[in-house]
Amino acid sequence: METILQDLHAIVGDAGLLLGADVAQRPAMSLGKGSCEARAIVRPATPEELSQVMALCHRNDQPVVPWGGLTGLVNGATAQPHEIAISLERMTAIEEFDEQAGILVVQAGAPMQKVQEAAADKGWLFALDLGARGTATIGGNIATNAGGNSVLRYGMMRQQVLGLEAVLADGTLLSSMNQMLKNNAGYDLKHLFIGTEGTLGIVTRAVLRLHPLPRSRNTAFVGVESFAQLSILLRELSASLSGQLSSFEVMWGNFYRLMTEQTGKHPVIMPTDLPYYVLIEATGNSADEDAQRFEQILGEALESGTLLDAVIAQSETQADNLWAMRDDIETLVQAMSPLIAFDVSLPIKAMEQYVQEVETTLLSRWPEARLLVFGHMGDGNLHLIITTGADTDANRHAVETLVYEKLVPLAGSVSAEHGIGLEKRQFLPCSRSDVEIALMKTLKQALDPKNLLNPGKVI
Amino acid sequence: METILQDLHAIVGDAGLLLGADVAQRPAMSLGKGSCEARAIVRPATPEELSQVMALCHRNDQPVVPWGGLTGLVNGATAQPHEIAISLERMTAIEEFDEQAGILVVQAGAPMQKVQEAAADKGWLFALDLGARGTATIGGNIATNAGGNSVLRYGMMRQQVLGLEAVLADGTLLSSMNQMLKNNAGYDLKHLFIGTEGTLGIVTRAVLRLHPLPRSRNTAFVGVESFAQLSILLRELSASLSGQLSSFEVMWGNFYRLMTEQTGKHPVIMPTDLPYYVLIEATGNSADEDAQRFEQILGEALESGTLLDAVIAQSETQADNLWAMRDDIETLVQAMSPLIAFDVSLPIKAMEQYVQEVETTLLSRWPEARLLVFGHMGDGNLHLIITTGADTDANRHAVETLVYEKLVPLAGSVSAEHGIGLEKRQFLPCSRSDVEIALMKTLKQALDPKNLLNPGKVI
Missing domain, CATH: 3.30.70.2190 (Alpha-Beta Plaits)
Structure with missing residues (x-):
């Protein structure tokens, strides 16, 4: 076994290190396409173990890919053969429940549904909800700033998080486990780790705000x-x-x-x-x-x-x-395959014309194409489902370019809730200026100068 | 006139540059103590002017102190004789109002009350509200992540901001004027400028989310x-x-x-x-x-x-x-002077014992002392008003130490809503770990390596 794998084994033990066939039987990404190619999968049992793992990886310039429930849709957790996947699947505990205040402290690997149920048992609502609730994890929800079906009333995942703990690129364990609704004591560091897709740190624990269970x-x-x-x-x-x-x-x-x-x-x-x-x-x-x-x-x-x-x-x-x-x-996929799905947001006042223009342009190029539209309109978020009949990379790219470029003059977003991952990285400039992307890179450089955390994702 | 002042004058003109007596007649900080000692007050008329001002200051290693309405309570806008104050008081326009969606685009110098009234005129609520509404500005609200009277329902200023524009330390104009409730296209950069008290950038414009005006x-x-x-x-x-x-x-x-x-x-x-x-x-x-x-x-x-x-x-x-x-x-101040006021937050379950312990310790040392407590309990936020009778720096420091140190085991915050400024900087370690403060310094170093933006505030 290579030295770094031996050293990892010394930290996480047998249960914490998967190699060979145990890696290959895991999926490469969500929706089950292909087999995981990572050099190893490390499954730390505690934040402290993960801290040691990252310190080791940092010393060895070893890139890592953090894993939540692998339910993301933008290829944000795909690991290449030289990368090590880090799965939080052994850190799923609900650690504390302040039933009076409605505050839960959970480990990042806890599945969303487990958290929803623990809250509901005591008359509280964990307000984030989406289809993949059984598999998606709290850590993944945080890393991707997940949205879902109740954003209009309760906001996205960012609004459900009071505090968190994260392991930084060099193994530093940052504990910022605020439990209060109000805390202006210095910079609110948690936002560095919410919606940044594991590129600035790996979330290990979270303090969640609950709401009264509706009657x-x-x-x-x-x-x-x-x-x-x-x-x-x-x-x-x-x-x-x-x-x-x-x-x-x-x-x-x-x-x-x-x-x-x-x-x-x-x-x-x-x-x-x-x-x-x-x-x-x-x-x-x-x-x-x-x-x-x-x-x-x-x-x-x-x-x-x-x-x-x-x-x-x-x-x-x-x-x-x-x-x-x-x-x-399921019905959508059956009826529309091969399909390309989009998750965009734009000002509500521009939606009608935007959809019309996409459809017109689409049909002028692919007369057989079909477009279905639905979404969380109250949040400014539309899902477009497009089929042109063909299923080639060139075709997909042409459709993506069409859909995203029409967002530019509207200051819309190429990703309302799914994130960027690898899949949308080339289209990020449709929604973000050079100055914004440069500032993202400044942050990445400051927190992860060796580019070890989920390299190549987002930016 | 010194060269840099001449250069500033070339950018902002007569109306944009205050010197000498015009500076001295301004207050040094809120609550009217003392006279402003800044080298100059620069009042840009546009974000582009401010961008040029900051580029100039950056070339000349000239530190600046951004000004909102000067209603903060933690000495966060005090300028020293070698510093230039930058006031947004000429940038107060309401630029856009999407009346259908309830979205306002405003310049950072717009007073809170003006924004509230503009919203209410069209049936919308700008949900942040606090006593200094007539003077406090939107930019100041953002820089301090202001709280106030309606946080329980609507959240703090952070929740009212969809997007913003800011000038960085080197004069770069960062426009991140998102208008959607959902936008996960890359890092959400606005959080770098919300609650960081002008130390990472100067906010120039904002996109505000409104709520339906309650009936x-x-x-x-x-x-x-x-x-x-x-x-x-x-x-x-x-x-x-x-x-x-x-x-x-x-x-x-x-x-x-x-x-x-x-x-x-x-x-x-x-x-x-x-x-x-x-x-x-x-x-x-x-x-x-x-x-x-x-x-x-x-x-x-x-x-x-x-x-x-x-x-x-x-x-x-x-x-x-x-x-x-x-x-x-007013009645509070009259009855309790000389007083020391605190703005702390802590878990609700710990409040009763915390207040009792503060009172017991206080009375054991100053038998004549009095403590009044009130606050936004629903938000975990208490205001403690203490008088010991004496009004010396040593006395104040002893009382502050007492109040803040008892927060440490409760993981409470030395500042629920007022921020840190200069006043609470020495007590930041009561609420933030060395690791957290180090990460704040990493951010400051990455965004403002010359330490020109509100130096010495917060960290």
Whole structure:
């Protein structure tokens, strides 16, 4: 065994070091394509072990790739043959729970769903939620500043983190485990590690802020006749459901038609010829009153013409069914393959024209192409699903260039919530200026001068 | 005129450069003590002018002290005779208002109140609010990550900022004017300039997120018999007023007694012999229903014994009067001078014992000493007001040491919302480890290697 692997073994022991076939049976990246090529997978049992591991790697100029649950979608955790993957999968404990204040201290490898359930058991809500909840880890959520389905009400992962601990490139263990809502004692260092995709440090523990578990959930599916009405509806609901509106998920008409009449996977619950549909959800604190109010507000929107049609879920099952359509990625993939998926954000006022221009340009070049659009419109976040029929690298690159370049004049983002990883790195300049990228590099150089932490990702 | 002053004059013109008596008539710091000693005050008219100013200062190794409204309380904007103050007072424009999305683009010198009023005119809320609203500027709010009265519901200034523009130490103009709720395209650079007190860059413009203007405001003053009940009350209200509880302002008994029976400045509205009082406020979206619900929730808390007494404001005037007592700093200063004021945060579960220990230690050393406590308990933030009778530097230092050292085992913060400035710099190690402070210095070195931006502040 090579010297560095022997030295790693001395730190983490048998259970902490995977080699050979144990590495190859792991996936190279999320969505299961290919086999992991890393030189080794190191699985430290404690932050202190990871600190020693990084100190060793630093002395040996050994690059590392931090791993959360590998549910990211931008190729942000792929390890090359000369790199060592560092998995936090043995650090999954919930260490402390201040039940009075609603504060959880967890290790970074804890899966999101485990944290959600631990919180809910005591009447608290861990407010981040997304499809990969069973596998995604808190550390990965932090490293990627994960978004998901409740950002409108609760914010992204950044807003759920009060403090954290991280191992720096040279092995230094930085503990910044703040538990208070307010703390202006010097620079708030945690932001260096939130959304920086493991390039500035490896998060090992976190202090999470919880919210009171809502006592009511009201869900509706509505149809709207124009984008202008959609904007009005969002503003009206933001005001009338102030503090409680948690989702405003828009689907362009062809998304709804695909899910219902075209594939038969989901029931037709209202006419399919409308241009826009919205899945609306509000969570509150009083089961009866909230339901009554929700109905009243939607009733008024129907009367005023802001809505053309509305179906209010009458049970948890009905609400879950509405979400099932929104989240039915499987049907989407089957119907649209080979597809290219996008996760962009842009000012709401520019969305209608942006989508039209993308579609027009797309069809002018690929007359057979199809475009589906849906997303967290309340957050400025749209997912575009495009198929041109062909599945070549050149084709993919041409479509990506088309979608991203049209964001430039709108100051939109090539990544609303998924991050940059390797996949979007070449398009980062569509959303960030040379000055911004230079400052990112200044930070990287200051914290990781040897470029050992997730090299090549983001910048 | 010295060469650098001539060069500055060439950039900013007559209106942009104050010298001699024009400098001396400005205050040295907030609360009006002393006269400004800066070598000059530069007042750029545009970000581009400031960029040229900083490039010039950088070439000449000229340190600068950025100025907002000078309402900070920690000596964070004091300029020494060899330093140049940079005031953003000529950059106060509101540049853009996306009324549909609730997004404002403003220059950094815009006063907070001007921004609040511009937002309210169109049905939107700029959610940061604090006593110095007429003078404090958006740039200063950002540089200090200001807190205030509505943090419980809306977060601190950091949560109100979507994007910003800043001038770096070498004059580089960094534009990072994101307008979306979600943007994970690379590092989120704005956090380098929020709460770093002008030591890493000078903020010139900001994109602010607004919230719907609440349609109801319900305010109550309640009495509670123990700290344990206080915690229960906070948790109950957080759940039952979920998403709408905006203030939970606790006053220890002697604060209320001082404001009422001892000074006669405010009416006695409930018995004065209770250990704790709370000013509670919730803002919502339905005037009638919210009032009814607020009353019902407080009624239930009275019945269950969580509350001993409650007065609900029946009008805007009554609500304002309750706030007037909470905010009557003038009476506090008169009654307690010479006083030392603290702005600490700590876990809520540790507050009761912490205050008791501070008081016991204080009285054992200064038997005549008095301690008043109040603050944003919901945010973990307490203000301690202490008088020992004496007013010497040695005395002040002894009291500060006492108050701050007791925070160390609780992992509390020496500054919840005011920042560090010069005043608290020596106590930063009470709240931050050597590793954290070293990382702050790494950032400072990376962004401002010549130490020209607000030197000596924070670290």
